[in-house]
Amino acid sequence: MxxxxxxxxxxxxxxxxxxxxxxxxxxxxxxxxxxxxxxxxxxxxxxxxxxxxxxxxxxxxxxxxxxxxxxxxxxxxxxxxxxxxxxxxxxxxxxxxxxxxxxxxxxxxxxxxxxxxxxxxxxxxxxxxxxxxxxxxxxxxxxxxxxxxxxxxxxxxxxxxxxxxxxxxxxxQVNNILDTIYKKAKMRLEYLLEKESETPPNFPDSSDWKSYYSSETGYFQNIAVANLVSICKEEDIQLKILPIQGLFVLEGVPIIQVSKDINDELVKKILSNFNFAKGEFVEDNYALAFKQITEIGMKAMSPGINDPGTAISTIDYLTELFAMRLKKNDQTIITSDEASLIAVSTTNFKELVYQVMVSYRTYCKHDLSCIQKLFIMFKYLLIQEAHLPEYHDVLLAEAKLLYEDTQQSITNSTDLRRIEALYQKLLK
Known part of the structure; x- marks a missing residue:
């Protein structure tokens, strides 16, 4: 029911x-x-x-x-x-x-x-x-x-x-579109941060657990958490959800791992609590907001449009979202009565930053105004409190890649000195 x-x-x-x-x-x-x-x-x-x-x-x-x-x-x-x-x-x-x-x-x-x-x-x-x-x-x-x-x-x-x-x-208007995307992602992140405990319990190693496969094709939107928790309690099992939320899942690929063997009827019961769709919505997947805002920035930097101002605006919104993402753990574990029941795969911070920055490094490395804004973003994020200390190491690594790319794409000595100064500020 x-x-x-x-x-x-x-x-x-x-x-x-x-x-x-x-x-x-x-x-x-x-x-x-x-x-x-x-x-x-x-x-x-x-x-x-x-x-x-x-x-x-x-x-x-x-x-x-x-x-x-x-x-x-x-x-x-x-x-x-x-x-x-x-x-x-x-x-x-x-x-x-x-x-x-x-x-x-x-x-x-x-x-x-x-x-x-x-x-x-x-x-x-x-x-x-x-x-x-x-x-x-x-x-x-x-x-x-x-x-x-x-x-x-x-x-x-x-x-x-x-x-x-x-x-x-x-x-x-592009500012209103960006603001709408930002607010939806912010609400989603705030919800996840509220649900996330400050000291998440450890989840057992699932490498030897049996995998079960998807019976549907579509974008993995969300799950019925309450129902899955009830199933785990009744059947005395633990689940690991393999695909990242928002990922396009094909029929027949591994979708869950279970701590013990279960029958086909129980598998169907578990998978009935997975919601698939043909579209993607920021309300369900905050990582999509990073993708959408980045694509708007890249479109603005295309030769046909050439609008660095819009690209700079996208960096401002990404800065705010990254600052919130710094507070979130890479691992999402759903518990009940202090017992770890479900592990949900999420986009880790390193991959999220890399996918955003690889686009900006490719399309904006020749534009000094965007480069300066990106270094200012890194400077701001490095002074924010991070849930894990490795997050700051990820930011420094991406800043180094950006610095190296600009050294090859910009030839003006004055611009290079300015970029050097911005990069050195990050290392202090």
Whole structure:
């Protein structure tokens, strides 16, 4: 039962990133509200409102039908324009920054809410229009109050449209994209740091444990921790999760190691708590933020764009994220009642820094402004408190590689002296 509940929650978390999720949800609400209002009209709600506030109720059927038709056509027009703006936004973001930022832009809830309001209002007005009987002579039977609600919802749509234009123009700005990625990664890191104990227990050597293989293909997003902990307690086993979160896992590759042999039924039960997806989200994997921010910086330094200012901004955000990552242990162990039950493979700090720096060393080693910013980043990180002392050694090693690359790519003696001075400050 828990496994089914977890899969349902994982399904909901996955589809929330789809651009059609909230519009579909709002459409259902709009349809349900229209049906509710048609029922209330039969109960005489328009007659009640007409008796107390007659100024708010439309009594003429032709006027009501014309008005609702006009309003619905207008909403369809602004909805088409809004969808067109979304497509332009995604195309521009993909061209100027990185295709990897698209899932984050598509899953923007505010934009989905606006599109959902459009669809809900269209459905409401349409079914209200169907409920109008032009041959009806009794003015109390005309759904005048429902028409009033349709007018109010249309006004809300106009306000939402103005907000949408403002929001879409802000979303395409690179600083806002970087800030959004940074905030998502920061929240994820803060969550992991909060869950991580200060003195994590040791996990036994799993080199001789039996491996079990993946039955699915996709990006390994997350696991149902509570369910796996319960399974480990019930079966008296320990697990080691082999793939790093966010890694693309192929069917048939080793995915877990177990402290003792288990049957196929238990293997399926364990693997049912693994969530796979075809996309990647920073909310599930903070390491993806480093990749996305780095790719935006590299795109900015491409010959076609040549924007060192954006590359420097990406270094600023990476500096903050690396400072937080310094506080985290390389090994993630899930415990219960002080017993180590599950070891989760994570991207270690050395590999994370190397993958980021290899891109900057390749594409920015000829630009002095970026080189200076990178050395300033190293200087800042070296004075931060690290969870493990080896982290500082990793930073010094990467700074040395950067220094060596710049010595080969920059020939101006003045620039070389400046780089030398920056590098020597790191060694003091």
């Amino acid at each position: 828990k496994s089914l509940y977890n899969k349902f929650i994982s399904f909901i978390n996955t589809i929330q990133g789809k651009i059609a999720f909230y519009p579909t949800l709002f459409s259902i609400i709009g349809f349900s509200f229209a049906m509710t209002m048609l029922y209330l009209e039969k109960e005489g709600i328009s007659a009640f409102v007409l008796e107390h506030i007659p100024q708010l109720v439309i009594n003429n059927a032709d006027t009501a039908k014309t008005l609702l038709s006009f309003l619905t056509g207008g909403i369809i027009s602004i909805m088409v324009f809004s969808f067109s703006m979304v497509m332009v936004l995604l195309n521009q973001a993909s061209s100027n920054f990185s295709p990897r930022v698209l899932p984050g832009l598509i899953s923007n809830r505010n934009h989905q809410f606006v599109l959902g309001i459009y669809l809900a209002t269209i459905l409401y007005n349409t079914f209200t229009l169907v409920g109008i009987n032009p041959q009806e002579n009794d003015k109390y039977q005309l759904p005048g109050f429902s028409v009033l609600i349709g007018i109010i919802l249309t006004v809300v749509c106009l306000g939402a449209f103005l907000y949408f234009i403002h929001s879409i123009s802000q979303s395409i």
